[in-house]
Amino acid sequence: MNNDILKAKALNPNQRLRIMLIIIGIILGIQFGVLPALQWYGDIRNQIDSLKSAIARKTALIENETLVNELYEQAAQQISQWRNRYPDPPQDSQALQLSLQKQIETLAGRYQIIIVNMDWLPAGSPDLARGAVRFRMEATPEAFMHLVHALETGPYFITLDSIRITTRGQKQSTFTADLEISAYGILD
Amino acid sequence: MKIFNIWMPWLFSRFLYLDKTAVVMDRNGKELPEPALPGRYRTVLLGKHTYFETIAEFTFSDLKEIIAAIRLCPADYSPFHTDLFFVRRIGRQQDKTQVNLWFVRPEACDIIRRAHPWFVFPETGLWFTGSQKTARCLRLEKKDSALMVHVDTDGAVCSAMTLPGRDGSQSFLRGLGPQGQDCPMETFSAPGAYIQALLATVSGTGPLVLKPFLQVRPASGDGALVRAGLWTLTGIALLLVLSFGIRSGMAAYVLQELKQTNQALTQDLGDVLEREAKTRAIENQIRILSGPVVSYLPRTALFNQMYDLLSGKDIVIRRLTVTGNRVELQGLSNRASALLDTLAAVPGFQDVLLTQALKKDTRTGQDIFSISFHVVPEYPVEQ
Numbered sequence: 001m002n003n004d005i006l007k008a009k010a011l012n013p014n015q016r017l018r019i020m021l022i023i024i025g026i027i028l029g030i031q032f033g034v035l036p037a038l039q040w041y042g043d044i045r046n047q048i049d050s051l052k053s054a055i056a057r058k059t060a061l062i063e064n065e066t067l068v069n070e071l072y073e074q075a076a077q078q079i080s081q082w083r084n085r086y087p088d089p090p091q092d093s094q095a096l097q098l099s100l101q102k103q104i105e106t107l108a109g110r111y112q113i114i115i116v117n118m119d120w121l122p123a124g125s126p127d128l129a130r131g132a133v134r135f136r137m138e139a140t141p142e143a144f145m146h147l148v149h150a151l152e153t154g155p156y157f158i159t160l161d162s163i164r165i166t167t168r169g170q171k172q173s174t175f176t177a178d179l180e181i182s183a184y185g186i187l188d
Numbered sequence: 189m190k191i192f193n194i195w196m197p198w199l200f201s202r203f204l205y206l207d208k209t210a211v212v213m214d215r216n217g218k219e220l221p222e223p224a225l226p227g228r229y230r231t232v233l234l235g236k237h238t239y240f241e242t243i244a245e246f247t248f249s250d251l252k253e254i255i256a257a258i259r260l261c262p263a264d265y266s267p268f269h270t271d272l273f274f275v276r277r278i279g280r281q282q283d284k285t286q287v288n289l290w291f292v293r294p295e296a297c298d299i300i301r302r303a304h305p306w307f308v309f310p311e312t313g314l315w316f317t318g319s320q321k322t323a324r325c326l327r328l329e330k331k332d333s334a335l336m337v338h339v340d341t342d343g344a345v346c347s348a349m350t351l352p353g354r355d356g357s358q359s360f361l362r363g364l365g366p367q368g369q370d371c372p373m374e375t376f377s378a379p380g381a382y383i384q385a386l387l388a389t390v391s392g393t394g395p396l397v398l399k400p401f402l403q404v405r406p407a408s409g410d411g412a413l414v415r416a417g418l419w420t421l422t423g424i425a426l427l428l429v430l431s432f433g434i435r436s437g438m439a440a441y442v443l444q445e446l447k448q449t450n451q452a453l454t455q456d457l458g459d460v461l462e463r464e465a466k467t468r469a470i471e472n473q474i475r476i477l478s479g480p481v482v483s484y485l486p487r488t489a490l491f492n493q494m495y496d497l498l499s500g501k502d503i504v505i506r507r508l509t510v511t512g513n514r515v516e517l518q519g520l521s522n523r524a525s526a527l528l529d530t531l532a533a534v535p536g537f538q539d540v541l542l543t544q545a546l547k548k549d550t551r552t553g554q555d556i557f558s559i560s561f562h563v564v565p566e567y568p569v570e571q
Contacts (some may be wrong), residue, residue: 037432041193044439051446058461065460072463075470127476149397149488159480160487165508184480 074084085157091185093123096131100183104135111143129185138174158183196391199231204303205236206296217383232305236335236349238296239310240266241346266291268560276400278344288345297397314390316343325371328382336360477526485513487561497530515561524555
């Protein structure tokens with residue numbers, strides 16, 4: 001008897017069911033009513049902020065139309081200058097490597113530099129095409145400086161990523177140079 | 189306490205007194221000349237004929253468990269079945285909890301349900317609330333009989349109606365045993381004095397003493413307080429929804445206006461916007477094309493500068509490595525520390541340090557050095 005009494009609850013099953021349904025209703029209301037409404041309201045506020053900034057920018061543009069035209073002209077001139085530093089038409093990595101190899105071989109012949117060996121390196125760049133080649137060559141200091149100068153002052157932009165010069169002795173007139181050279185191109 | 193003193197007269201300003209008949213009374217106990225039923229009342233005061241009063245003991249002390257036990261076996265405590273009853277704890281003695289119980293008769297429950305009261309008091313249920321801790325004996329004269337009430341020092345209440353035409357006081361007091369013999373008797377010959385004395389007794393205590401009689405979950409299940417609470421919550425929810433709706437509506441209106449303004453500006457600025465977009469695209473391209481060029485350290489200029497720095501200092505370079513903006517020099521020098529100072533003094537060379545400890549060349553007696561440094565990209569090595 002006492003155990004039964006102790007187990008007895010103040011709420012009967014109907015009341016429990018009703019409270020449970022109310023709680024479920026509240027949760028569903030929040031999940032599918034309140035939260036989506038708040039999300040929608042937040043989206044509207046974001047759109048308003050975005051539009052306000054766009055309108056402010058455009059209003060400023062009305063007052064600075066001449067400046068916009070000038071900036072456009074300047075940018076067009078600059079891009080033309082920068083484009084001239086890269087080969088035209090656009091080339092892929094292998095074409096750049098081949099072109100670079102030919103250029104180095106031509107210069108080596110011109111400055112009496114011996115190319116001991118050469119290797120094409122894998123190269124990647126997100127914004128620009130890049131072809132990298134490693135050379136080992138033997139040259140006198142003067143010839144080597146001529147080569148470096150010719151590469152850096154050439155029509156197209158080339159980088160000497162890594163240079164390692166090793167001399168074999170004080171009496172030797174030549175040294176060994178390991179070079180990693182990259183040529184660049186504009187992506188399509 | 190003061191608020192309670194104001195609140196109690198307001199609660200009893202117009203109440204339903206339900207006994208053999210139903211009458212409306214004011215706080216002075218004066219019967220009001222209006223039909224009692226149907227009607228709504230904040231307070232219902234139950235006459236002795238509408239309920240059964242008893243004292244019971246339980247082995248457990250939690251009131252919720254006591255109420256659950258009574259609901260489980262109502263026939264053990266009441267001569268009739270009812271959904272509405274009140275429980276008030278008197279005290280605990282020898283592992284038993286003593287409670288006062290008032291069971292409202294079913295016919296009174298129907299009337300109470302329609303009255304939607306906030307409080308329902310048995311008329312003998314409030315006398316325990318007095319501040320004095322002495323036993324009391326009360327006698328209320330009614331039309332054809334009298335109500336006898338005894339409240340002991342612990343607050344336990346027992347009461348009885350006298351038989352019509354009989355005094356009944358002595359037999360009631362005898363029934364109480366020894367504690368009834370010396371108990372002083374207060375007699376109220378008119379309902380007005382009785383009600384005023386009751387109000388004075390209740391006002392002398394705190395509001396918690398009324399908790400057992402609060403109708404938060406009345407027998408009807410649709411009590412005024414519950415409904416008022418639900419309406420209040422519904423009202424608040426509606427206000428929130430309305431407020432949110434107004435704000436959202438205004439935001440949507442503003443958004444629409446801004447869209448139109450933006451569209452009009454876009455049409456007006458057609459060419460300018462197109463040119464501005466092109467300018468941005470070109471600037472982005474320039475950034476891509478110029479990035480490697482700007483960050484590149486020209487080797488010709490670097491070698492020229494190093495030649496200027498090192499020539500004529502009797503230095504033999506055995507190995508020169510340039511990787512990015514980092515330069516490493518290995519070779520022989522008569523005074524390698526002086527060479528280190530020379531390189532460190534160049535503003536564009538940073539982190540100039542020896543990568544290996546200096547050693548002497550056994551053949552020449554010169555220092556064998558290995559130095560590395562970093563050329564800052566901004567440094568104009570071109571001279």
